[in-house]
Amino acid sequence: MKKILSLVLISALGGVLTLGGYKLFLEEKNTVVVENVQTTPNFLPTSNINTLYNTTEAPDFVSAAENTVNAVVHVKNMSMSSGPMTFEDLFFGGGSQRPQLGTGSGVIINANGYIITNNHVIKNAQKLSVTLNNNKIYEAEVIGADPKTDIALLKIEADDELPYVTFGDSDNAKIGEWVLAVGNPFNLTSTVTAGIISAKARDLSGKSTQSFIQTDAAVNPGNSGGALVNTNGELIGINTAISSQTGSYVGYSFAVPSNIAKRVIEDIMEYGNVQNGILGIRGNALNSKYSEELGVNETEGVYIGEVVEDSGADRAGLRQGDIIVKVNNTKISKFSDLTGQISSKRPNDIVQVTFSRDGNIKTVPVTLFKNNVFTMPLVGEIKDVKKVDLKKFKVSNGVKIIKLNEKYNDYWTRNGVAEGCIITSVNDVEVNSIEDVQKALKNQSDYDSLRLELINTKGEKDRFNFR
Known part of the structure; x- marks a missing residue:
């Protein structure tokens, strides 16, 4: 009887051990898997490398680069500069003039060969040549330029229609947006660099006269006048300047917004000058x-x-x-x-x-x-005059002083000149507008005398001669 009970107990214990082993080692842990699925977080951790570098969402620069690189040209400016004094100069007088070659970039903006670039790229040029991406070389003509915005317009005559870049709306460009800079830095033709828009409406002058797009796309000497395009290949800026202590790129570059550049060249083409x-x-x-x-x-x-x-x-x-x-x-x-x-x-x-x-x-x-206001040397700000003011001073022509030069304010006051007085003649030329004044001063050097005729506060005609 005892043997029978022992066998029963041993059999029961063996069954318990067998069932426990099965549960522990062999049975599928479905409940654990379900629990893990339910507790998976609904956010992506910052250590997820696959998410941070998702190549399917990376911007595609290939199409924009291919379209732009063929429309960006290499501009060469041949000018004459004064070289160092030689023994011949000491004996025979005069200064030696030596040829100087400057280089930059330009952007073809229509199929007929109009090219936009920087004014400083073509300044003082005696001969301009343009090299296309296919290595064809053309002589270029300056159609017009605007030093204020540093924009110039060139024209070349080509037998075939040329590739060109279309203008984008620079007002719609966003900080953080990807952009490409295309140009010819250090004579390395057809160079493309990428970056983002770092800031907008940057002024480098300290006088609030500029409004550049700032990017971190690498731009170096030779890039001036080249294209800044978005990922659609649209022109949103003309690369113009860098901020650097070394003269080369250190992380900041600046472009004239396309909306400003477009308005300038349209004015040059339609009016021959810039309408501000x-x-x-x-x-x-x-x-x-x-x-x-x-x-x-x-x-x-x-x-x-x-x-x-x-x-x-x-x-x-x-x-x-x-x-x-x-x-x-x-x-x-x-x-x-x-x-x-x-x-x-x-x-x-x-x-x-x-x-x-x-x-x-x-x-x-x-x-x-x-703009009918002009800052005149020595005098101050002047503007076109109304008929009622001419009648008041009993004159038939002139321009009105609206703000005296602070440096010479005391001098003018002592001589009976104040704001509101009328200037009737500049350098012996009668003036009817600020354009007349600008023409009279156009070829004025720092060493030439300035002759003025005006009506003072007593209503008397007075003359001044500055040397």
Whole structure:
């Protein structure tokens, strides 16, 4: 009997051990797998290399590069420069002139051979040549140039239609967007580099006269005048400058926005010169310190310190103390933002100006006027004069002084000259507009005398001769 009980117990114990082993080692762990699926996080960890470097989502530069590289040309500028003094110069007088070769880039903008480049690339050229990507060489003619924006327009005569780049809208370019810079750095033709837009509306002058697109695409000497294109191959800028202590690329490059460059070359082609529209305000960009001095709450935007008489801003009702916050629905944070928007327009264009006045936001249409204000050496700012002012001073022609040169203000005041007086003659030439004044001063050197005839505050005609 005891043997039978022992056998039963041993059999039962063996069954328990067999079942436990099966459960532990052989049975599929379906419940564990289900539990893992349910607890998988719904975010992607930063250590997931496959996600960070997903090549299927990387920008494709190939098409944009292929289309652009054939439309970017190599520009060679042959000019004469004064070399170091030689023994012949000492004995026979004069200075030796030596040929100098400068190089840069350009962008073909239509099939007929019009090429856009930088003014500094073609400045003082006695002979210009253009080399295409297929190694064909053409002589180039300067159609026109604008030193202010550093844009120039060239023309070549080719037998066949040429590849060209179409303009994009630089206002739509976004910070962080991929771009390509195409040009000829260090005479290395047809070079493509990539980067992103680092900033917009950059001013390098410190005078709020520029509004560059800043990128980190590598740009070096020789890239000037080349193309900055987006991934669609559209021209959104003309590469113009670098910021460097060495003279070579260190991480910053700057391009003239395509909307400004396009307006300049269209003006050159249609009018022969650049038609600059002005808003008609003087002011400064706000920041926390300046805002505190003015007693305003806003720290962004352009504060209007003065409205130019009879300008578009004046006629639209803008006034001192208003803060411009948008133009054509583009945010204005600093003065170069405003410069960029106005520089892409011409006289008689209408812009929608959004401004803050006493905490209220308003939007008004402003018609841009032709710039009729000119800063005259020694005198100050002058503008075209109204008939009522001519009648007041009993003269038939002239231009009006609206702001005296601060350096010579005391001199003018002592001699009975003030703001509002009329200049009737410059260098013995009668003037009826600021264009007449500019023509009279066009060939004036620093050593030539400046002769003025004007009506002083007493209504008397007075003459001045500066040497």
